Amino acid sequence: MSIVKQVNPVAAAELFIIQDHVHEPMHDRFLWGTMQRRNQQAAAIPEWEELRELASKIKEHTLTHLDLYLEEFERNATKRGAHIHWALDASEHNQIVYSILYDHGVKELIKSKSMLQEECQMTPFLEKRGIKVVESDLGERIQQLDGQPPSHIVFPAIHKTRQDVAKLFARTIGTDPNNDDPHFLTEVVRNNARPRFLAAGAGMTGGNFAIAETGTFMVCTNEGNADIGASVPPLHIASIGIEKMIPRVEDMGVFLRLLARSAEGAPLTQYSSHFSGPRKNGELHIVLVDNGRSRRLGMPDFWHSLKCIRCGACMNTCPVYRRSGGLSYGATYSGPIGVILDPTFDEFKYSELPFHSTLCGSCSEVCPVKIDISDQILKWRRVMAEKGYLPLVKKLSFSVAGHVFGHPEEYQTLQKAAGPAMDHAPHFLLYNNSLNPWTRDRELPRVAKQTFREWYLANRSEHGNVQN
């Protein structure tokens, strides 16, 4: 029996942070830049908040009637000529995909990015059975060549520098290790992928949305790679989570106005493609996957996480994600959304993730479908505590904090005492790198001369001298 180990995001984040003075600040800067572009786009749309509310309500409506919309989607997609398959879990998804490929004698597959296929660990499963699988999205291809999972659901290789990519391509493709121009590196993968698109017996995609009304699913990319994979090989297989349903075509206007603006600060992705049945002379298979989603739907505190449209805005805004890197989560889904999704797959393995957060709430504020992410993180902490998964170090500090916060007079004494203590505490005690990787590049904020309580008593309360 294999023993499942808890992922340790703090240790992994530390490795990311201390490797050099380049990767972590770059990662932080890129994602924050993306966030600022998202904010500009949101501010330019007067009805932005109304769109978020609409998207949230449409998703809640769909999920509370999910059986009906899945039946409608199945009926209409079948009518259009698509083959529908139902997979209970990851291994069944992989088996179904393999048997379709086997039946068609497919030896080589070209695929676009699909977090669901990542979730199912599909590629290693197929490769073990002799099928060559090539990722066609640039970021995914970089990660595949490096033997790493994607570190971000929209920008899979955002944690790598151009030098990292140049060295990787030199090692795996044989290009010049000193040419790290992103234009050159992109061209390398374009030229490397073209013959694979033409040789592939099947193309695989995911699906961003599935429209029940018409049996259509849609795929968003910037590269057009999903479209080449869907339009060149004779066989197209799409993996779609059952939570991706959308009732009607007109609902899509709301979601597409939100998705790319939230994800990357652009009005749309370059390609927003709609597949309604197989293309001319083609064959289309759709694998609808549960893999824990129906169970999640039954969790009163957590079913709202099924509204997620995988834009990654919560990751880009998250102060913890930006500094620790996506791989530190040790899971398919990273960042705030990962913190609330991953434990639904394995509570013990991912029991540390809910503590990898400052609970600042920024994720909930930017989520285009208004998932209460930070509230759910807090609720997951409670679940972990109840299950006894709380790590010892946190048990200790929580019990101290619990006692202090439960006794206000002690808190006030401590707060006053802390000021002078901070001034005299040996620097090495506060900045002990092995104890606290977060402080490595940070100075503690100055302790205020006056506490808020002192200020309030002096200025605003009936006990003090109220001005005017």
Next chain:
Amino acid sequence: METSKTNREIIFNAIRASLPDMKVEHPGIPVFQRTAAHLQQLFEQHLNEAGGAAHDVASAAGVGTLVKALHPKAKVICSAVPEIAGTRHIGIVKDPHELADVDVGIVRARFGVAESGAIWLTQEDLVVDALGFLSQHLIVLLDPEHIVADMHEAYRRVRLNETAFGCFMMGPSATADVEATLVHGAQGARSLNVIFLPASER
């Protein structure tokens, strides 16, 4: 391997057992008021921001001249529009693999979207879907009268029940996967030029 009926039933039973007690109504999509002015100008501005470009021509004859000017070295020009012949008519293409050598693909879009600079292309417009994605460069004809304000209007105009494939294409292929640096021509078209030309001028 056929998926057995039972798997489907197990999933539906699990969903029905899990459905939240509280049912949420569909909110309905309100009509957002838009001014119909400057749609072409907005379209052009957003197309530029997406890495594309727009051009005016006096007549269908001008399309050929413009294509030559934009792509002087093109050897294989595959056309799906009656306004220009190109070197290969899409009508003779039987298999998408035959499009691997296309330098320039020429298609006509159904309509454009002002808020993004995207154009809507269907399988019927592309004739062979891969023309839109294997071509090294794309030329898209668009009637300037056929521009809608936003995606709400766009989705009222697409007819997903009438086509197996439809795509909102916003400029050329792009990526920012290496150090968040924008590069055009990742896998699809390296460039996308829209030519304003009413369809009636055939």
